[in-house]
Amino acid sequence: MMRLLFRLSLLLALLFSAGARAELNVLACEPEWGVLVEELAGDRVKVSSATLARQDPHHIQARPSLISKARRADLLVCTGAELEIGWLPLLLRKSGNGKIQPGQPGNLIVTEGVELLGKPERLDRSMGDVHTAGNPHIQMDPQLIAVVAEKLQQRLALLDPDNADFYGQKGAYFQTRWRQAAEGWKKRLQSLQGRQVIVHHNNWPYLARWLQLEQLATLEPKPGVAPTTAHLGKLLTASQKQLPDMILLADYQNDRAARWLSDKTGVPVVKLPLSVDLGGSLFELYGEVVERLLQAAR
Amino acid sequence: MINRWMFLGLGLSSLVSMPASASPQVGEIQQKLQQLKSQYEQRIGALEAQLQQLQSNEQQTVQQLQKVNKELQQAKQGASDAASSGFNPQISVILDGRLASFGNDPEAYELPGFALGGEAGIGEEGFALGHTEIAFSANIDNRFFGQATVAIHEHEGETEVELEEAFIETIGLGNGLTVKFGRFFSGVGYLNEQHEHAWDFADAPLIYQGLFGNRLWDDGIQVSYVADTETFLQLGAEALSGRQFPAGGSHEAIGAWSLFANVGGDIGADHSWQLGLSHWRSNDIEGRTSGGHSHGGGADEIPSFDGDSEINAIDVVYKWVPAGDAQGRNLKLQFEYFERKEDGTVTLLNSSPLETTSYDGDQSGWYAQAVYQFKPQWKLGLRYDRLDADNSGSDEDVLEEAGLTDEGHTPERYSAMVEWNASEFSRIRFQYNRDRSYEDSDDQWFLQYTHSLGSHGAHQF
Incomplete structure (x- = not known):
């Protein structure tokens, strides 16, 4: 009995242990x-x-x-x-x-x-x-x-x-x-200067400023509101007049709207990571972003 | 270190300054020595620079620390507005309205074996407003948070203003302790602490209606403690006035009290869970009145309970959110079980001669529900409710008139709902209940809107 109690309390202690x-x-x-x-x-x-x-x-x-x-x-x-x-x-x-x-x-x-x-x-x-x-x-x-x-x-x-x-x-x-x-990174992405992008959500103003990209529009009609057919239609008309260079979105975002616009216009979709999990590093994150942008620019 | 280099350097330079000989080999050696000398000088210079750099680094660190301290002082002054996006206090208004259709007369609503009190009932038929809630909250200073919620609703043709919550709460008391003081929703159960607009169905589970008259709230003090553990463990205790249903009557300073414990955590990135146990008790309840059996006895005979009451409850909540993306697909399962034991007497007020019976109450009930967000903005929900009463007393007739016998019926209810959320601030819900609460089964339909304006609501678990 005592042994059982001891084991139980040990188990509890483990479950709730403050740890080292x-x-x-x-x-x-x-x-x-x-x-x-x-x-x-x-x-x-x-x-x-x-x-x-x-x-x-x-x-x-x-x-x-x-x-x-x-x-x-x-x-x-x-x-x-x-x-x-x-x-x-x-x-x-x-x-x-x-x-x-x-x-x-x-x-x-x-x-x-x-x-x-x-x-x-x-x-x-x-x-x-x-x-x-x-x-x-x-x-x-x-x-x-x-x-x-x-x-x-x-x-x-x-x-x-x-x-x-x-x-x-x-x-x-x-x-x-x-x-x-x-x-x-900046040197490698020099060629992207002045490129025009459509973004899914407004996640990229700082990236755009750093690389001197020009953001034309967002796929979301308003921040946090999912893309609507009407809004996408407008974007398509605008894109046909002035073809953007790429469509940017975060890799966790739904890419259906981006793919639709890409299919109609041939503009490449670029999915970028917005963050990196613990155990990784910011060098990795930026490295990945740079690689994917370069791939799309080719 | 540096001294040694300098010494070496000195030695070398004295060598180099020896008179030059005519031999070309000597010239070479001299050249090499010159090179060595200049190399060493460079290295010494670099080392000295590093030393200075280190010293100045140290100074910089001290300066930086001073700077941080200064920033912190400034941050402290502006702390309250940094935390609450510039609104002080934060104000939010919940607009809630519905269109309801019932098969039966809502006035005839009852839960056999449960004497209904508080706000129990199914509301008005046709167009009606639900609770319009106005809430103010803010960090009062760096020690206290405060919140007041006023609910305005229509009751039998009159507009009633109800102070739902008005409490202060400590901020970061330390060691995981939080103290709440004032009027608040009790920590008993899972759904009880949540505002109605955060519920997944248009109405409260039957057991909440049967035991609490919608929910358990009171004036008092709550102390809760979050343990210093990897797994979430929260312990809480409340001392309450006991003036509100299902307590009632006059009491000593503390008329009711409760204890609750919650354990919870994550399983991987996709699953999270919480398990809660709670206990509520009120002794020496005096004259707790409730609605009687509408079709027995005189209409003005009101059942009144005197005695002790005790509630035990368990709740389990599980959420599945694939990849932690709450905007996409996700599932929430929820189960709560309550049991109430009461011991005392029930009297029918206004009866003559005065009818009374001893009362030994044993009531229990549970509900289980699943809410599935099958695509962004859209949710589907199913719920099942069931109650069980096994009350006894010296006079069965009085119990029956008081609505405390189950009339050979086990109340149950099936509910289904679908809702559309245009954003996280607005919701339109359609709900159907197959309600077998009492003998005559009822089909209930609700079309409900629940919208919030003002400050951003909290995403509670």
């Missing part, structure tokens, strides 16, 4: 910030991500596993700009965790202090699911990645001063490699 704690528990709302933390902090932190690379981070629920992750986090790294507005406030409320609340060192909103593109001139939901703060998809601008990396490095050092030197070295190493890589 790394120095810092980091919860990233999106995996791109998670891999950046991994890059900058290595084994000094334990990183988890609330979303996967192929998920739309807007449509997530504050499910039990996320509440327990928020409860255990020492640092929360999120995009902000209302991307997580449907679930992050609830998660923060339910976590009972003071360290990650707004205004605490454990709360890092990466778009804060960043000049965002695409601030709406008019706030009206008939315009679709608009983000009042501006377009939140900043991970497609290498310069902004460097800015976020610096913020992250500082925040890690503040939360874990014993390892501040370590984070400093890692940060400097990353910045050097990132700058070189970004120059390389």
Whole structure:
């Protein structure tokens, strides 16, 4: 009997074990910030991500596993700009965790202090699911990645001063490699300058700015509203007058509308990753984006 | 390190400065030495530069930390507006209306074996508004969150304003603790805490109608704790006034209390689940009135219960969201079981002579439902409800007049619905119930809209 009890309690302890704690528990709302933390902090932190690379981070629920992750986090790294507005406030409320609340060192909103593109001139939901703060998809601008990396490095050092030197070295190493890589990518994609694109959803303004692409239209009639026949018809007429060079969409988005327009016009569809899962790296993400763009440009 | 290089360098330079000889070999050696010298000088220079860089890095780090601290101070000041997209307070309005058609007279509605109270019932026939909800919420400061919800609805031709929720809640108290104070929906069960507009059907499950008169709410305090574990584990306790149905009457400071526990987690990226257990109890209920049996006894004879009441419940929720993409296909399964035991007396008020009976209540019920989003914007749902009452007392006739005998009938209901969501803020739903709540089966049809305007709603599990 005693043995059974002992085994049971062992099982319970395993099920709910706090586990061996790394120095810092980091919860990233999106995996791109998670891999950046991994890059900058290595084994000094334990990183988890609330979303996967192929998920739309807007449509997530504050499910039990996320509440327990928020409860255990020492640092929360999120995009902000209302991307997580449907679930992050609830998660923060339910976590009972003071360290990650707004205004605490454990709360890092990466778009804060960043000049965002695409601030709406008019706030009206008939315009679709608009983000009042501006377009939140900043991970497609290498310069902004460097800015976020610096913020992250500082925040890690503040939360874990014993390892501040370590984070400093890692940060400097990353910045050097990132700058070189970004120059390389830009050079390889030089030929894309001035190309005209149609995008599915407004995910790519930062990429467009970086590579000097010109965005002609979106397949969605309004942000977050699925493409309609009427809208696609208009796009087809416009495309026949002025043929775009490619149709861009994120690889998790439904490509039916893009394929339809592509079939009618012969314009290639380019599916790009918007993020990368934990264990990967931003170098991989950008490498993939560059390869796919080059393939389409050929 | 550097000293050694300098020493070497000095030695080499003294060698090099020796008078040149005429031999070409000596010239070569001198040249080589010159090269060595300049190489070493370069390396020494580089090392010195690195040293300086390191020193200045250190200074920079200190400066950066100061900068971060300053930013944090600023962020703290602006924290409340950063969290809530500039609206303070956040205001939302839920517009809810419907067109309903029933086979039977809605006035005749009853659940045999359950004395109906609260807002139980199936509502009006024809065009009618449901609950129009106006909610205000905001982080009050860095310590407290507050919310007030006012529901306006029509009841027997009169517009009633009801304060559904008005509470304050701690923010990030630490160690997973949260304290809520005021009027709130109890944490008992799964559906109970959700607002009606978040429900997947136009009406409450039968067991919610039978036990709570739609839902369990009260004034009081709730303490909940999220454990420091990989698997989600939440424990909660509530101390409540006990003034609301199904408690009632006058009490000491605490008229009802409850305990609840939830466990949950993910299985891979596609599945998530939650299991909840809850317990509610109220002792010394005095004069809890409810609607009686509409076709027995005088219309003004109102059943009134005195005694102790206790509810135990279990709920299970499972969600399948392929690749975690909640916009595409997904499935939600939900099951809840409740059981209520009561011990006391039931009196028929206004009866003469006053009729009364001892009462030993044993009521239970469950529902199971599945909601499948088969393509973006479209959902299909099925639900089955079932109740069971096995109440006894010293006077069966009084029990029957009070609506507490099951009349040899087991209430059950089949429901099906289809809904279209133009965006996450609007919904149009069509629902059909085959309702066998009481002897006369009823076909019920609902066409319902539920739209929200104002601040962005929360995506709760």
